[in-house]
Amino acid sequence: MSGADAGEAISQIHHEEWARVVASLTRRFSDLDIAEDATAEAFATAVERWPVEGLPTNPGAWLTTTANRKAIDRLRREHKRDDKHKEAQIFYADDPPEPVGAIDDDRLRLIFTCCHPALALESRVALTLRLVGGLTVAEIARALLAQESAVGQRITRAKAKIKANNIPYRVPSADDLAARVSGVLAVLFLVFNEGYLATGSGTDPLRQELTAEAIRLTRLIHGLMPHDGEVAGLLALMLLIEARSSARLSAAGELVSLGEQDRGSWDPALVAEGHRLVRQRLAAKVTPGRYQILAAINAVHTSARDARDTDWSQVLALYDQLVRIDRSPIVALNRAIALAEVDGPGVALPVVDRLEHELAGYHAYHATRADLLRRLGHDSQARAAYDRAIELAGNAAERATLTRRRDQLR
Amino acid sequence: MQYLLSVITAAPGLATDSEMAAIDVFNERLQSEGYWVFAGGLAEPSNATVIDNRGEAPIVSDGPFVESKEHLAGFWVIDAADLDVALELATAGSRACNRKVEVRPFQ
Incomplete structure (x- = not known):
């Protein structure tokens, strides 16, 4: 196998196996730190050895076994052998890997632990990307536009809180499940939106x-x-x-509606x-x-x-359903956009205007108003609304689109 | 594992009669379900005295160690399997005493 092929294969296996290995080690050693470090070391070993020795028959099992050994090495190094609890885990740690079903449950446990409500939202995001997604701290920092040291600290603190508080490693009970899911x-939606x-x-x-x-x-x-x-x-x-x-x-680098x-x-x-x-x-x-x-x-x-x-009437009907369970003003704004398509901009504009006190700082509110005002022929008001939207827009592509629309006004 | 549930309040004054009644019901639950370790309500922070004996002679001063808008009004020490159990109990405790509750594990 060529080095490039092996690299490709390892990155594919990393995607597929990372969470599985971390999850399985977390169950065995009850310690996220040890699980994370040992998994990372196992992948580093794979990167060294697989291009030379070829891929093992069962890469997932190889990684789990290697990570388990790394974890045991670390525990021994840290002189934890006198700890009876850890001794028992070391004793069983060379067991063959668990059947796939049990490990899948472990990944679910891992996700619920990383997204525990006792952790701050930004910690949950960083921890999930690291422990479940397998991204490096540097990759997470780049993705979240944060300092690498800040992301690293956030993850370290979150792991420490999980340990100190005994945040459980399990799928929540049926009573809590819906809220926890x-x-x-x-x-996950926050991660997606940040990319979108x-x-x-x-x-x-x-x-x-x-x-x-x-x-x-x-x-x-x-x-x-x-x-x-x-x-x-x-x-x-x-x-x-x-x-x-x-x-x-x-x-041209504009966002296209x-x-x-x-x-x-x-x-x-x-x-x-x-x-x-x-x-x-x-x-x-x-x-x-x-x-x-x-x-x-x-x-x-x-x-x-x-x-x-x-089918805007269908879209409007769905938004009517959504506003009943989600009172957010952004949902109300999107409903108003559908309303404009069904009943016209003249009906939608006063609905949008009523959202001003909640959405005055949100560029899409002004962009929506600008669009409705333009369609109603109120060009100077539309221009002012575009200006405000451009001022508030978060990225260059959005600003470019809004600027073009504004400049198309008479 | 033991957790300290601290009752945090900004309002002066002790628990009302109906709050006390609800706290009693909650305490009974903690005891009957085996979570109870210890609990108590505290007098107003203005009744506190601070001693600093790190130097040559002890220094006694009047008042709480830190003046803040919110203060500790009471606490429970509970024994729970994990944080989810502790949070569920803190949720019930907060409702019973009608105040915020901080959950913090013992080392």
Whole structure:
């Protein structure tokens, strides 16, 4: 095997096996630090040896066994042999790897531990990307536009809190499950959104390494909890947004709105997979949660071959359903956009205006108003609203689009 | 594992009768379900005295060690299997005493 082939294979195996190895070691050694370090060392050993010796028959088992040995070495080095508890774990640690089912449960436990509500949201994000996603601290820092030392500290503190507080390594009880799953999904959606619409100025407006990672992790959870409607809903939502990513940025570096996108450049496989998940959720006939409704809205959009064919009354009906469970003003704003398509901009404008006290600092509020005012022929008011939106917009691509629209006014 | 549940309050004054009644019910639950280690309500922070005997002679001063808007009004020490159990009990405790509760593990 050539070095390049081995490198490719290792990076693929890293994606597939990292969380599995960390999760299995966490169960065995009850220590996230040891699990993380030993897994990282096992992969480093693989990078050295596989290009020379060739891939082992079962890379996952090889990695788990190697990581286990590294962990035991570390425990021995730290003179923990007198600790009876650890002694027992060392004793059993050379056992053959667990059957796949048990390890899958371990990954789920790992995700719930990383997304525990006692941890700050930004710690949950960093910890999940590190321990479940297998990203390095440097990669996470780059992705979150944070200092590497700050991310490293955040992860270290979070692990210390988990240990000191005895945050359990298990799937929450049935009573807590829905709330805890929604906490996990919030972390993943945050990662996705950060990649989909990066907030930092001077950064790429679309960062596919983040959206891809969020999709990969959501897919993993969907595989582990296939009957959870909201997990399926979030996966479908991400897929239907990701499908449009190549149409979202023009050659000139502007963000292209849904209505103006070249629909032929959408990814048909991702659209089909997203639609399939949405249909499955509809067939389940269970009252949908937030992510399922958002996925359904995106399914309506991606079903129209031409923007003019969009079934806006269906979109509006879905938003009506969404505002009943999600009181956020941003949802109300998006509903108003659908309302403008169904009943006209004159009906939607006063609805949008009522959101001012909550959304005055949000660029999309002003951009929406500007668009409605333009369609109603109130050009000078539209211009002022575009100006405000441009001032508040988070990245260059958005500013470019808004500037062009403003300059198209008479 | 033991956790300290600290009752945090900004309002002056001790628990009302109905709060006390709810706290009694919660305490009984802690005892009957085996979580109880110790608990107590504290007098107002203005009743505190601080001693510093790190130097040559002890220094006695009036008042709490730190003046803050919020203060510790009481506490429970519980024995729980893990943080999820402790948080569930703290949730019930906060409702019973009608105040915020901080959960902190013992070393």
